[in-house]
Every structure is written in C-alpha cells, then in structure tokens.
Amino acid sequence: MPxxxxxxxxxxxxxxxxxxxxxxxxxxxLRLDSGTVVGLLGANGAGKxxxxxxxxxxxxxxxxxxxxxxxxxxxxxxTEAQRLGIRTVHQELSLVPxxxxxxxxxxxxxxxxxxxTPFAPLDRETMIRESRHVLRDVxxxxxxxxxxxxxxxxxxxxxxxxxxxxxxxxxxxxxDEPTTSLEAREKAQLFQVVRDLRNQGVAVIFISxxxxxxxxxxxxxxxxxxxxxxxxxxTAELSARDMVxxxxxxxxxxxxxxxxxxxxxxxxxxxxxxxEPVYRDVSFVLRRGxxxxxxxxxxxxxxxxxxxLAGSLPAASGSVTRNGSAVRLxxxxxxxxxxxxxxxxxxxxxxxxxEHSVAWNTTxxxxxxxxxxxxxxxxxELSTVNAAIDEYGMKVSGPDQVISRLSGGNQQKVMLARSLxxxxxxxxxxxPTRGIDVAAKNDVYELITSxxxxxxxxxxxxxxxxxxxxxxxxxxxxxxxxVRANLAAGDTSLPQIRLIAMSSEGDDE
Amino acid sequence: MxxxxxxxxxxxxxxxxxxxxxxxxxxxGAGVTIAFLVLCVALAFASDYFLTVGNLTVVLRQSVWVAIxxxxxxFVIGMGEIDLSVGAIxxxxxLAAAIWIxxxxxxxxxVVAALLLGAVIGACNGLLVTILHLPSFVATLGAMSVLRGIxxxxxxxxxxxxxxxxxxxxxxxxxxxPFPFPVVILAAVFAVFAYVLYxxxxxxxxxxxxxxAHAARLAGISLTAVRVTVFMISGLLCxxxxxxxxxxxxxxxxxxxxxxxxxxxxxxxxxxxxxxxxKAVLYGTVVGAMLMTTIRNGLNLLGVSPLWQQVVIxxxxxxxxxxxxxxxxxxxxxx
Numbered sequence: 001m002p003x004x005x006x007x008x009x010x011x012x013x014x015x016x017x018x019x020x021x022x023x024x025x026x027x028x029x030l031r032l033d034s035g036t037v038v039g040l041l042g043a044n045g046a047g048k049x050x051x052x053x054x055x056x057x058x059x060x061x062x063x064x065x066x067x068x069x070x071x072x073x074x075x076x077x078x079t080e081a082q083r084l085g086i087r088t089v090h091q092e093l094s095l096v097p098x099x100x101x102x103x104x105x106x107x108x109x110x111x112x113x114x115x116x117t118p119f120a121p122l123d124r125e126t127m128i129r130e131s132r133h134v135l136r137d138v139x140x141x142x143x144x145x146x147x148x149x150x151x152x153x154x155x156x157x158x159x160x161x162x163x164x165x166x167x168x169x170x171x172x173x174x175x176d177e178p179t180t181s182l183e184a185r186e187k188a189q190l191f192q193v194v195r196d197l198r199n200q201g202v203a204v205i206f207i208s209x210x211x212x213x214x215x216x217x218x219x220x221x222x223x224x225x226x227x228x229x230x231x232x233x234x235t236a237e238l239s240a241r242d243m244v245x246x247x248x249x250x251x252x253x254x255x256x257x258x259x260x261x262x263x264x265x266x267x268x269x270x271x272x273x274x275x276e277p278v279y280r281d282v283s284f285v286l287r288r289g290x291x292x293x294x295x296x297x298x299x300x301x302x303x304x305x306x307x308x309l310a311g312s313l314p315a316a317s318g319s320v321t322r323n324g325s326a327v328r329l330x331x332x333x334x335x336x337x338x339x340x341x342x343x344x345x346x347x348x349x350x351x352x353x354x355e356h357s358v359a360w361n362t363t364x365x366x367x368x369x370x371x372x373x374x375x376x377x378x379x380x381e382l383s384t385v386n387a388a389i390d391e392y393g394m395k396v397s398g399p400d401q402v403i404s405r406l407s408g409g410n411q412q413k414v415m416l417a418r419s420l421x422x423x424x425x426x427x428x429x430x431x432p433t434r435g436i437d438v439a440a441k442n443d444v445y446e447l448i449t450s451x452x453x454x455x456x457x458x459x460x461x462x463x464x465x466x467x468x469x470x471x472x473x474x475x476x477x478x479x480x481x482x483v484r485a486n487l488a489a490g491d492t493s494l495p496q497i498r499l500i501a502m503s504s505e506g507d508d509e
Numbered sequence: 510m511x512x513x514x515x516x517x518x519x520x521x522x523x524x525x526x527x528x529x530x531x532x533x534x535x536x537x538g539a540g541v542t543i544a545f546l547v548l549c550v551a552l553a554f555a556s557d558y559f560l561t562v563g564n565l566t567v568v569l570r571q572s573v574w575v576a577i578x579x580x581x582x583x584f585v586i587g588m589g590e591i592d593l594s595v596g597a598i599x600x601x602x603x604l605a606a607a608i609w610i611x612x613x614x615x616x617x618x619x620v621v622a623a624l625l626l627g628a629v630i631g632a633c634n635g636l637l638v639t640i641l642h643l644p645s646f647v648a649t650l651g652a653m654s655v656l657r658g659i660x661x662x663x664x665x666x667x668x669x670x671x672x673x674x675x676x677x678x679x680x681x682x683x684x685x686x687p688f689p690f691p692v693v694i695l696a697a698v699f700a701v702f703a704y705v706l707y708x709x710x711x712x713x714x715x716x717x718x719x720x721x722a723h724a725a726r727l728a729g730i731s732l733t734a735v736r737v738t739v740f741m742i743s744g745l746l747c748x749x750x751x752x753x754x755x756x757x758x759x760x761x762x763x764x765x766x767x768x769x770x771x772x773x774x775x776x777x778x779x780x781x782x783x784x785x786x787x788k789a790v791l792y793g794t795v796v797g798a799m800l801m802t803t804i805r806n807g808l809n810l811l812g813v814s815p816l817w818q819q820v821v822i823x824x825x826x827x828x829x830x831x832x833x834x835x836x837x838x839x840x841x842x843x844x
Contacts, residue, residue: 312727336729350727353720355787364717365728367710375708422729 085171256470264288310342365422409440538793589786631744681757719786
C-alpha cells in the first residue's frame with residue numbers, strides 16, 4: 001500500500017438529501033484522497049447510490065458542499081462533474097450495444113481527421129489502435145475492439161466501460177457494484193486494474209455487497225446506514241463481522257441458514273446432456289429435498305446448462321428422467337409442465353412486469369387459481385396474494401404496490417412466490433441473490449431452506465462460490481462446458497472449488 | 510367531496526380534497542373523460558343544437574366505427590404492437606359482404622363470411638409477426654397496402670351500390686328501442702372485450718407481453734398463440750365495423766376506411782393506453798373516439814371549416830398525450 005502523503009481530491013461536507021420529504025442522506029462527510037481506494041458499503045436503501053449520484057452530478061444535494069481539487073462543484077451537472085475528472089461506472093452499463101467496442105470507448109469523444117467538428121470524418125484507425133492499447137496493454141483484456149458490444153459477454157462489456165473511464169483519464173473513478181456480474185478471474189483482473197489506477201494516483205470509490213472484496217481491495221472503508229456514515233476507518237482495522245454489524249445494525253450470526261433435510265427419491269436425473277458448444281456430457285441426479293449447486297467461471301456453461309433445464313436453450317442430445325420417466329425439456333412450456341421452473345438472474349429484463357402490481361406479478365403464472373364465477377376474481381387474488389406476502393415476508397405497502405418500486409430482495413420474493421404458485425417442484429435458480437442487500441439475501445436463503453424442507457428440490461447456479469458451499473448438498477463445478485467435479489458440499493472447500501473451476505490442476509485423474 | 514362538519518377549518522379540508530381530486534385525475538382514462546365532459550359543457554353553451562337528442566345520437570353513431578376498431582387496437586397496443594391495416598380490413602370486409610350479397614348469397618351468411626374474412630386477415634398479420642418475426646409496424650403496413658390494392662383491383666374504383674335489403678339495412682340503420690343498432694353492437698363488443706381484457710387469463714397475458722415479453726415467455730405464456738389471437742380480434746372487430754359502415758351507407762366504396770387507422774390509433778392513445786404496451790384503458794378508447802367525433806361535430810356546428818378541423822384534432826392529440834405523460838411522470842416521482 002503506498003504511503004505517499006495524499007491530497008484530498010474530493011471533499012464532500014455535510015451532504016443532505018431528501019426525496020419527497022424522506023431524508024435519504026443526513027450530514028454525510030466524504031473525503032477522497034488521490035491514490036486510495038475507498039470501499040462504500042451499505043444495505044440497499046442506505047443512500048450509497050444517492051451519494052454517488054450527487055458526486056457524479058446526477059442529483060444536487062439539498063445541503064452541504066462539494067469541492068473537487070479545491071474547485072467548488074455547484075448544482076447538479078454531469079458534464080461539469082466529468083470535466084473535473086469524476087467518472088462513474090454504473091451497475092446498469094451505459095454502453096451503446098449496437099456500436100462497436102472502439103466506438104463505445106470513444107463515445108462522445110470521437111477522434112476526427114483534421115478539426116474536431118461534428119461533421120468531420122472519423123479517424124477510425126487511431127481510435128481502433130488506441131482502444132486496443134487501453135484494453136490489451138492497460139487492462140490486459142483480449143477483446144476484438146471491432147466486435148459489436150451486444151455480442152460480448154456481460155463481464156467483458158463492463159471492462160469496456162471501465163476502459164472508457166480509464167481512457168478519459170478519470171481522477172475519481174466510481175465503481176458501482178462492478179463485480180456483480182464478474183467471475184473470479186475477471187474480478188482479479190478488475191482488481192489489478194483498480195490497484196494500477198490507484199498507484200497512478202486515481203481515487204477510487206468501490207461499492208460492493210461483497211465484504212471479502214472490500215477487505216481485499218480497499219484502503220479505507222465507509223459504511224452507510226439509513227443515510228448516515230456509521231463507520232469510516234482503515235479497512236485493516238475492520239473485520240467482516242464489524243462491517244456486517246455496522247450495515248445491519250444488528251449481529252448476523254450465521255450467514256447461511258442451511259438445514260439438513262432428509263433426501264428423498266430422485267426427482268430429476270440427466271445423463272450426457274449436451275448442447276455444443278456451450279455444455280457437453282452433463283450428468284447428475286437431483287433428489288427430493290436436495291439443493292444442487294452449479295459453479296464455474298463465466299463461459300463455463302453453467303448459465304447455459306440451467307437454461308437447458310429450463311427449456312430455453314434445449315439440449316441436442318442426452319437423456320432426462322423426471323420422477324422415473326423419460327422426458328424432453330424442449331421448450332419453456334414443456335419444462336414448466338414438468339414443474340421445472342426457472343428464475344432468471346436478471347429480474348428487470350426477464351422477471352418482473354415493471355408497471356404492474358405485486359399482485360399481478362405474483363399470480364401471473366397461476367391465474368387458474370384465482371378464477372371465480374365471473375372470470376378472474378379480485379377477492380381471490382387479494383387473499384392469495386396477501387397469504388403470499390405473509391408467507392414470503394415481502395415488505396410491501398400492499399398487493400397493489402407497483403413492483404418496480406420494491407427493492408431487489410422483495411422483487412425476488414415475489415418471483416419465488418410466483419414460481420411456487422405456478423406449481424414449481426424443481427426450482428432452477430440463477431444467481432437468486434445478485435444485487436440484493438445482506439439482510440434480504442438472508443431472507444432468500446431462508447426461503448430456499450423452507451422450500452426444500454417442504455419437499456421441493458433446487459438447482460442453484462451461482463457466481464458466488466461461498467453461497468453454493470453454504471447452501472447446497474451437492475456441487476457441480478463446471479469449466480469449458482463440462483462438469484469437472486461432482487462434490488458433496490461437506491467434503492469440499494472454497495480453495496478446492498476455485499482450483500477446479502480455474503485450472504486443470506484441480507481435475508481428478 | 511370529503512368535507513365533513515367535524516373538520517374545523519378550510520385549511521384542513523383543502524389538501525384532503527386536493528388529494529382526492531389528484532387521485533381521481535390519476536386514474537387511468539380520467540384525462541380523456543374530463544376533457545370530453547368539459548368539451549360537451551362548452552359546446553352546450555356555444556351551440557343550442559349540440560345538446561339535442563338528435564345531435565347526440567349522431568355523435569354516438571359516428572363514433573361507432575372508430576370505437577369498435579379502437580377496442581381491437583387497445584388489445585394490440587396494450588400488447589406492445591401496432592396494427593396499421595385496420596382501415597383496409599374495414600374496407601375489404603365491407604366490400605366482400607356487399608359483393609356476396611349482390612351476387613345472391615344469403616345475407617346472414619354473407620355477413621358472417623365477411624366477419625370471418627376480417628378475422629382471417631388479422632390472423633395472417635399475427636402469423637407474419639410471430640412466424641416471420643416481422644415488426645408489426647412493417648407487417649401491417651404491408652398488409653394495408655396489399656388490401657387496398659386488392660380493393661382497387663376488384664372494384665376498379667367503382668363503388669358497389671344499392672344494398673337495399675331490410676335485413677342488411679337494419680345492421681347500420683336499425684333501432685332496438687331508443688338505441689341505434691350500431692350503438693347496441695358497440696355496447697356488446699365493449700362488454701365482451703372488457704371482460705376478456707380485465708377478467709380472463711388471456712387479457713392478463715396480453716398486457717404481460719406488452720409489459721415484458723421476455724418475462725412473459727418465462728412465466729409460461731405462449732407468445733405466439735396470444736399474439737395471433739390479438740391480431741385476429743383486431744381483424745374481426747374491423748370487419749364488424751366494415752359491415753356496419755356498408756349497411757349504413759348501403760354501399761361499399763373503394764376508399765372506405767381510408768386513413769381511419771390513424772383515428773383509431775389516436776383514440777386509443779388519447780384514451781390512456783400506453784403506446785409501448787403493458788397498460789390498456791378500454792373505456793378510455795371509446796371515450797377517445799367520442800371525443801374526436803365531438804370535436805369534429807362541434808366545429809361543424811360552430812361553422813369552422815373542415816379544413817381547420819384536422820389541425821385542431823392533431824393539436825388536441827399532441828396536447829392530451831403530452832399532458833397525460835407529464836402527469837404519469839409526476840406520479841412516478843423521482844426514485
């Protein structure tokens with residue numbers, strides 16, 4: 001860690017902000033020194049996003065002052081913040097998917113031949129060369145800069161977005177949950193990039209739900225709770241437990257509420273399931289009450305496999321046995337008829353109906369259950385949904401609340417309730433806790449536990465190995481489209497799983 | 510309103526009344542209804558003739574075509590699609606009924622066949638959208654042109670006249686009690702499709718697809734079946750409107766329904782259905798159709814040139830949709 005005497009680049013003092021009379025930030029002080037990485041922690045709704053939106057000029061603060069390099073940053077202006085060198089990589093990437101990588105790197109800063117006017121001819125050669133330089137030499141990513149962004153995996157798109165900020169010589173780089181869609185290898189790559197940038201004097205704000213990442217990367221850690229700073233200390237002085245305590249305001253004893261459930265008969269057995277080139281020769285047996293975890297890097301085939309089981313990326317060969325009889329999982333509807341129900345990781349894109357109510361979102365897969373004498377019965381819907389709200393512990397103002405107003409954790413509870421009402425027997429969960437806060441994560445784990453206690457079975461695909469270790473009975477580790485190991489959760493460890501996922505050294509003979 | 514004697518001062522009542530008012534204004538379709546009522550009151554003062562039974566019947570009757578087709582369009586737009594072929598389907602179904610009747614086919618049979626024709630054309634639109642994955646804008650734009658071309662080929666531009674058969678005339682000109690038969694048809698169509706949209710799984714599936722097609726697919730909804738059915742409904746309702754129009758004018762002209770697709774889309778959007786799909790306000794569409802007819806009727810009564818009516822209606826569409834979007838953006842607030 002460099003101990004060079006550092007200058008405050010950004011000084012935010014006494015920041016306050018309310019939305020509709022509800023205070024979101026109260027008297028927050030944030031000092032950023034050049035050449036340091038500051039971890040910003042907090043449960044969803046603690047005010048992290050609002051704070052960085054104020055810093056990056058999206059919102060203006062109700063009270064307090066912000067200065068960047070001694071210059072006062074006035075009312076909200078993204079352009080002004082960017083001019084002062086503040087760059088934010090948001091969770092929702094701001095790349096233009098239909099453009100090429102180099103066009104995105106130079107978006108709004110296109111190089112032209114001759115004078116820089118809006119209608120001057122573009123200097124493609126230089127843009128391609130420079131983008132390649134930033135991506136390959138500075139960030140160490142092998143990517144065709146002429147590829148169209150929408151053809152790239154999410155993890156690579158994120159690095160392209162960071163490349164854009166790096167390329168524009170950011171003084172302050174804000175990374176808003178940059179690791180949610182990254183696998184271990186890409187994470188390590190990203191961290192290396194962040195450390196390099198720090199050593200070059202960039203101040204980095206790193207927002208994450210992963211405490212080990214913060215411990216690993218950040219020099220200083222700030223914890224927000226209910227809009228106020230509750231901890232601001234060197235990371236070395238904080239344990240993970242301290243951080244969780246500060247975030248939640250109460251002690252969380254065990255993070256994974258796993259209970260041993262008596263396993264029953266096989267409910268789903270697959271043998272030699274193959275869909276070239278994404279997954280091949282996958283075999284496993286899932287028993288009643290069992291949670292089967294699937295881990296692997298991005299591109300290992302784990303998400304494609306679960307989509308194969310869900311019927312949306314059907315296998316070309318291999319056999320599937322459901323409750324003892326041979327079946328085909330050729331389409332989503334076919335899989336659903338066999339009570340295999342898939343919950344996608346991207347709730348916004350593939351899960352929720354954003355402008356509709358909690359009730360609508362809960363009952364949409366099971367409308368026959370709320371039929372009355374004159375079609376859909378509002379009374380039955382209300383009682384069904386009220387029961388679900390209680391059972392799943394949704395924090396909502398009522399069944400009529402519009403779902404897009406809910407936090408990610410509560411949206412996920414609605415999704416689980418929808419699957420169960422839709423007669424799910426085998427739940428196919430893809431990163432069910434992505435982007436939701438610690439407390440809500442725990443709720444989701446408890447729900448999963450109660451489901452298997454009630455005799456359901458779960459396939460859990462996750463990019464968090466600890467989650468799989470903590471929750472599952474059986475773990476498949478995938479690499480390059482194949483299952484490299486099938487482990488009993490009790491007999492394995494994080495290092496073993498990582499080794500198998502990341503290198504051939506981990507394979508059995 | 511909500512004022513009760515126990516409330517001590519006006520200062521307390523006012524915000525409560527305001528909140529109540531805001532809630533009413535925020536209801537889907539409230540904007541168009543309020544605009545319609547305000548316009549009616551204004552016209553009642555401006556013209557002695559407006560508020561006569563005869564004139565109101567005329568207004569209602571003239572709204573019937575756009576309203577019936579708008580009900581289908583509400584499904585289509587609610588599903589996140591568009592149907593530009595509605596005017597042409599109206600034209601070709603009315604023409605088909607007219608030709609079949611004139612060639613001696615049983616009148617009831619001819620009408621049913623014309624309705625089926627509309628439904629089949631609608632289903633074809635649906636298949637273009639689902640099987641060939643054409644954007645509905647393109648598929649129905651093409652269909653509109655093809656159908657208009659076929660109409661011209663068949664008629665050579667010469668109308669089919671003289672549909673003076675009492676059974677057929679009744680459809681567009683008859684009365685049931687005090688109510689014109691077309692208005693009765695509109696009421697029946699509205700009742701049936703309000704039920705379908707709001708009280709059946711199918712209706713929820715339509716709006717779910719409009720809200721998030723990807724999520725709808727994962728929720729187990731058959732996108733193909735729902736989409737084809739919705740375009741079929743739209744085609745069927747256009748054919749109903751086409752038969753009513755042919756009956757009312759006792760003729761089928763080559764340009765019947767020309768340009769009507771824009772009125773139908775306008776009525777739907779003014780009525781509060783969201784252009785990008787997901788939310789639909791069925792009664793709003795009917796009020797939207799009546800509102801547009803009323804503007805035309807009122808401007809006629811006030812002696813405004815028909816040439817200026819287009820300008821007024823266009824401006825009204827822009828203002829009303831901008832107003833409702835502004836209101837919904839304010840309601841969504843700043844997250």
